[in-house]
Amino acid sequence: MIETQARVVAVQGGRTWVQAARRSSCGQCSAAGSCGGSLFAQLFGNRPVRVEVDNPLQAQPGQGVVVGVPERLMLSGSLHLYLLPLLGLILGALLGQGLFSGQAGELPAILGALLGLFAFPALWRWLKPVLAATTSLPIIMRIQTEGLPVAPPGSNEEKKPCL
Template structure:
């Protein structure tokens, strides 16, 4: 299960709209300021991501929560989103060139565009189908209690103070 922290901004029936700050792996990389990803992040900035997640724990607006998504669901969705348009583009271009008659180049371009349009149409239906399957939807796993973390850090500071007195 892939987990991400977020804050609930609205409740929609038995689901919650959660906003989360985008994180990149740039801080972990040895060339963090020299790659295209970090350049795009500096130019466009980080915008929060909003998603609709199942809310089985009954979290309320303003709660900080952990949202989970299955790895298998993410992998299948990413494969569909990336591979289907590319394959449809290539297949459409190939068919257009093969059956293009006197203008195979023009037919290839048109075939590629038609293939891409059909792939996007299929992806739209696929995403609607996924929203109906609860096992593929993000789910709120637990609340994060900010008061508990402050209390624990205060207790840790008190322990350090008591240790220094001895």
């Protein structure tokens, strides 16, 4: 389970939303000033993200919480974000080349690749409500009490060496 800290912002009709700061490991090491990843983190900022979570502890708005994200959910999101467009790109190029081979050179493969690149993620958005019953939400693991440090026990907040 991957954990992060957040604050409950809304509880409505059995649904709970939390807001967490986007964190990047960039900027946490001693090479932050000369690293390209750190530059991207500065450009895109650390805007907070709002997420619906499962709330078995009945946390209320304004409370600080620790939210757990199952590894399976992270893996699934990564596959959908990276694998589906790549698969669509390759299959679209093969389909475009196969259907229109010998006509207009490489143009059918290029157009097929672009169509597949955008069609597969759109297909996922269409299928997502059907598959939503099998997906899980991040879960509130514990409620933070005021006055305690926000870093989880055992974490090291100082600059870490880059590997």
